[in-house]
Amino acid sequence: MRIRTAGVIAASMLCLVGAAACGDSKETPSSTPSAEKAGGELVIWADDKRSAALKPFADKFGQENGVTVKIQAISKDQQTTFLTASQQGSGPDVMVGAHDWIGNLVQNGAIDPVQLTDAQKTGLQAGALKAVTFNSQTYGVPYATENIGLIRNTDLAPDAPATMEDLVAQGKKLVAAKKASEVLCLQSGPTGDAYHAYPLYASAGGYLFGTTASGDYDAKDLGVGKPGSVAAFEKLRALGEKGDGALKRSIGPDNSVATFTGKKCAFLVSGPWATADAKKAGIKYDITAVPPFKGGKEATPFLGVQTFYVASKGKNKALAQEFVTNYVTTPELAVALYQADPRPPALTSALDQVKASDPDVAKWAEAGKNAIPLPAIPEMAAIWEPFGKAEAAVIGGADAKSTVDAATKTISAAITK
Amino acid sequence: MTTQLEGPAVERALPAPEKMDKSSTLGSQAIKIVLLGLLVATSVWAAFPLAGGGHWAGLGLLVAATAGLIYLYLSPRHIPAKYLVPGTIFLVVFQIFPVLYTASTAFTNFGDGHRGSKSEAITAIQTASVTRVPGSTEYQLKIVTKGDALAFLITDPKSGQVSIGDADGLKPADGNPPAGWTVLNAGQASLRSKEITDFAVPTATGAIRSSGLTRAYEGKAVRAYEEDGDSIEDTTTGKVWKADDGIGAFVADDGERLAQGWKVNVGLSNFTRVLTDDTIASSFLGTLIWDFLFAIGSTGGTFLLGMFCAIALQSTRMRFRGLYRILLVLPYAMPSFAMLLVWRDMFNTDFGLINNVLGIHVDWLGTPITAQLAVLLVQLWLGYPYMFLVATGALQAIPAELTDATKVDGAGPFQAFRAVKLPLLLVALTPLLISSFAFNFNNFNAIYLTTEGGPFPADNPNAGATDLLITYTYRLAFGGSGAQYGFAAAISIFIFLIVAVVSAVSFRRTRAQEEVYS
Numbered sequence: 001m002r003i004r005t006a007g008v009i010a011a012s013m014l015c016l017v018g019a020a021a022c023g024d025s026k027e028t029p030s031s032t033p034s035a036e037k038a039g040g041e042l043v044i045w046a047d048d049k050r051s052a053a054l055k056p057f058a059d060k061f062g063q064e065n066g067v068t069v070k071i072q073a074i075s076k077d078q079q080t081t082f083l084t085a086s087q088q089g090s091g092p093d094v095m096v097g098a099h100d101w102i103g104n105l106v107q108n109g110a111i112d113p114v115q116l117t118d119a120q121k122t123g124l125q126a127g128a129l130k131a132v133t134f135n136s137q138t139y140g141v142p143y144a145t146e147n148i149g150l151i152r153n154t155d156l157a158p159d160a161p162a163t164m165e166d167l168v169a170q171g172k173k174l175v176a177a178k179k180a181s182e183v184l185c186l187q188s189g190p191t192g193d194a195y196h197a198y199p200l201y202a203s204a205g206g207y208l209f210g211t212t213a214s215g216d217y218d219a220k221d222l223g224v225g226k227p228g229s230v231a232a233f234e235k236l237r238a239l240g241e242k243g244d245g246a247l248k249r250s251i252g253p254d255n256s257v258a259t260f261t262g263k264k265c266a267f268l269v270s271g272p273w274a275t276a277d278a279k280k281a282g283i284k285y286d287i288t289a290v291p292p293f294k295g296g297k298e299a300t301p302f303l304g305v306q307t308f309y310v311a312s313k314g315k316n317k318a319l320a321q322e323f324v325t326n327y328v329t330t331p332e333l334a335v336a337l338y339q340a341d342p343r344p345p346a347l348t349s350a351l352d353q354v355k356a357s358d359p360d361v362a363k364w365a366e367a368g369k370n371a372i373p374l375p376a377i378p379e380m381a382a383i384w385e386p387f388g389k390a391e392a393a394v395i396g397g398a399d400a401k402s403t404v405d406a407a408t409k410t411i412s413a414a415i416t417k
Numbered sequence: 418m419t420t421q422l423e424g425p426a427v428e429r430a431l432p433a434p435e436k437m438d439k440s441s442t443l444g445s446q447a448i449k450i451v452l453l454g455l456l457v458a459t460s461v462w463a464a465f466p467l468a469g470g471g472h473w474a475g476l477g478l479l480v481a482a483t484a485g486l487i488y489l490y491l492s493p494r495h496i497p498a499k500y501l502v503p504g505t506i507f508l509v510v511f512q513i514f515p516v517l518y519t520a521s522t523a524f525t526n527f528g529d530g531h532r533g534s535k536s537e538a539i540t541a542i543q544t545a546s547v548t549r550v551p552g553s554t555e556y557q558l559k560i561v562t563k564g565d566a567l568a569f570l571i572t573d574p575k576s577g578q579v580s581i582g583d584a585d586g587l588k589p590a591d592g593n594p595p596a597g598w599t600v601l602n603a604g605q606a607s608l609r610s611k612e613i614t615d616f617a618v619p620t621a622t623g624a625i626r627s628s629g630l631t632r633a634y635e636g637k638a639v640r641a642y643e644e645d646g647d648s649i650e651d652t653t654t655g656k657v658w659k660a661d662d663g664i665g666a667f668v669a670d671d672g673e674r675l676a677q678g679w680k681v682n683v684g685l686s687n688f689t690r691v692l693t694d695d696t697i698a699s700s701f702l703g704t705l706i707w708d709f710l711f712a713i714g715s716t717g718g719t720f721l722l723g724m725f726c727a728i729a730l731q732s733t734r735m736r737f738r739g740l741y742r743i744l745l746v747l748p749y750a751m752p753s754f755a756m757l758l759v760w761r762d763m764f765n766t767d768f769g770l771i772n773n774v775l776g777i778h779v780d781w782l783g784t785p786i787t788a789q790l791a792v793l794l795v796q797l798w799l800g801y802p803y804m805f806l807v808a809t810g811a812l813q814a815i816p817a818e819l820t821d822a823t824k825v826d827g828a829g830p831f832q833a834f835r836a837v838k839l840p841l842l843l844v845a846l847t848p849l850l851i852s853s854f855a856f857n858f859n860n861f862n863a864i865y866l867t868t869e870g871g872p873f874p875a876d877n878p879n880a881g882a883t884d885l886l887i888t889y890t891y892r893l894a895f896g897g898s899g900a901q902y903g904f905a906a907a908i909s910i911f912i913f914l915i916v917a918v919v920s921a922v923s924f925r926r927t928r929a930q931e932e933v934y935s
Contacts, residue, residue: 039604039607040604040608042607065607080900107677108530108532108677109532109533109541109677112545113544113547115632137548190868190871249780250765251767252765254758317614318613318630319606321614322630378899381896385896385897386878396875414897415898
């Protein structure tokens with residue numbers, strides 16, 4: 001009897017709680033229009049550093065337009081997180097990320113093209129605009145560029161080497177004089193690093209993908225495996241552990257900058273992210289382009305471009321387009337983002353403004369003036385690992401021809417799959 | 418973590434007391450009401466998106482499950498079910514559902530380029546092909562409404578001409594804004610975002626579309642979907658890509674595929690690919706053998722060292738036993754993630770601690786044998802504290818009389834250990850050893866954070882000397898061709914089969930052993 005009473009009480013309580021839940025869910029939509037902010041909501045995803053820099057500008061955009069702007073920091077695996085969330089319908093309206101995601105984002109239908117005016121296009125650095133152009137469409141608004149160069153300890157090496165051979169000679173002299181322990185700090189690690197090796201590879205005559213008539217990278221024309229690439233790997237081998245000892249597998253992403261700031265090497269091949277450490281360590285440095293091999297081609301680094309994307313599956317695409325195409329292209333925002341993370345702005349006017357106060361930025365831009373955009377085609381994913389491993393193998397002294405052939409086989413198999 | 422135990426959590430159901438006093442009844446009733454209230458609230462919260470999305474089967478299931486649970490806990494009957502149901506629900510949600518989901522993914526081409534549905538792919542292709550008509554004007558845009566109707570009020574910046582456009586086309590506006598129309602500010606307009614994005618004002622050469630809320634451009638979708646032929650046609654080149662529902666992509670006659678594909682059922686092709694792929698076939702056996710060596714070596718090594726320490730520290734003649742025990746457990750207390758990276762750096766040829774301290778120049782991670790030794794050593798360091806802990810516990814559970822009896826019988830300490838302690842220890846620890854084996858067999862972090870599977874032979878970048886099946890197949894499924902979840906799921910089913918067979922055989926043997934010693 002008692003239990004039955006309790007059951008009835010319980011059941012009625014349940015109805016109450018349930019009703020409260022119902023009431024809640026019903027209230028939310030109906031209360032929105034009458035709320036003070038009569039606007040939609042814009043959700044932006046960026047990494048930790050940029051989220052903080054974007055915050056004031058997003059708030060300003062929100063206030064000016066009467067909308068709510070939410071910024072969410074995604075600390076790792078941004079691209080995968082964005083793709084998965086987009087597919088489930090819980091993704092952002094605007095995504096901030098690297099330009100070489102474009103190929104994969106487009107094949108997954110995750111981003112929309114943006115239509116920039118001719119004036120906006122001419123305001124951008126040509127390389128940055130080219131980087132975000134894919135299949136003749138502009139797929140986002142670039143705001144910062146990055147490329148690697150040669151950072152030189154000017155106490156140890158006062159003069160910038162004109163060629164790679166010159167660099168090796170200077171480096172060897174320093175090692176012989178016990179002023180340094182390494183000829184060069186260029187990160188490879190046990191599995192190689194295609195990004196950092198690329199300038200040398202390009203200088204020695206290698207290329208990754210040819211280009212189509214429209215200027216896009218052509219996945220059908222694979223440069224790895226061509227005679228030029230074998231010659232380039234021969235050069236890397238000659239610089240490696242069994243040769244000059246300038247390239248070593250023991251120098252990897254974790255210790256290359258630290259070795260340079262520890263004054264154990266006079267030359268570091270790295271990007272703008274390394275200069276903060278050099279400043280902290282009180283090292284006098286200069287930034288120049290990576291020197292080419294003697295008689296070789298130019299040692300062009302890759303150009304990476306940080307980009308604002310409009311998500312295809314965002315809930316507020318019109319607002320996202322407005323934010324990305326008409327607001328992000330202002331120099332104030334570009335300068336603020338530069339202050340959060342010192343990489344050269346993609347907007348020419350912002351670059352000029354920043355150059356005046358920070359000589360490093362001008363040097364980075366100069367070192368990367370002939371940089372080629374990092375291929376954004378999905379096939380690029382097939383290059384990284386096999387290329388890196390082949391690089392590590394020849395640095396360790398393996399035969400260049402057979403190593404390149406094995407890498408080519410793996411890359412071609414992955415591309416055709 | 419090197420060793421992980423995931424036995425079912427044992428919850429002992431206390432028998433309900435025969436007579437309950439009034440306060441405990443009220444208290445338990447209150448808890449019951451709150452918990453069931455939360456259940457109903459969760460269901461209601463989940464019901465709206467289900468109903469909104471038209472998932473009626475899911476909604477029915479939700480209602481039935483909620484009603485069933487409420488009935489179960491409000492009715493005085495079905496006492497055993499009250500205890501069994503929560504565990505069963507968690508089993509279904511966290512074990513059975515993921516397994517079924519993985520298994521079902523293995524039969525699809527789910528992965529990069531094939532994530533969504535066919536209609537999503539078509540939308541993506543069409544949207545991506547909208548290009549600005551060359552030489553066309555860049556307009557200024559205002560969004561205007563009259564009643565519910567939406568229109569674009571566009572201004573030609575050169576001529577100053579203001580026009581109003583809707584789905585019927587563009588006509589000159591008799592004012593800015595024209596009478597009867599109100600201009601929406603950005604906030605109001607953003608509430609009708611989808612309509613604005615889809616809005617197109619047809620023109621002779623294309624259509625005027627919005628670019629944000631303040632600009633408009635004249636654009637043209639170059640590629641269009643033809644319902645009749647189930648194909649995509651490029652209106653400028655006339656090229657046609659036909660839908661191939663077998664592979665989930667639009668394919669042209671010359672074999673060219675559009676990048677935007679969709680998810681389709683591909684039957685057993687992922688499984689046959691695992692079995693027939695040349696790269697897999699060429700290095701599968703070597704990787705499998707090393708995987709077994711690694712799992713047995715890690716488990717056996719940590720067990721022997723852990724047990725040795727446990728026995729040594731059991732001796733009552735030893736001083737500071739507590740201190741030693743704490744020191745021994747330290748590696749277990751440190752985050753293995755960070756420790757693996759630290760160990761990797763210590764093995765560095767030129768800058769590593771090991772070479773520097775020993776004054777040698779060994780390329781630890783660069784030659785196969787030393788790299789294999791190195792990862793086993795790291796596993797030993799990370800894993801023995803766990804074995805030490807469980808062996809200490811198991812040793813304490815062995816009655817002292819047994820040891821005394823061996824002394825009476827004249828056995829030496831080693832003989833006593835071999836004949837009495839070790840068998841009893843093994844009975845207690847074998848299930849742990851099996852699970853440790855299964856864990857190490859798939860110990861992705863141990864390899865990926867130290868050697869990444871390397872060193873790799875110069876002529877084969879696919880299979881390294883320390884690659885486990887899991888790191889090796891991870892590279893195949895997520896390396897070169899982007900993420901291929903379907904293929905990865907098929908591989909994980911194969912790995913599951915291998916581990917399941919090994920575990921089943923071992924458990925069978927353990928049972929036989931238990932019968933001997935119990």
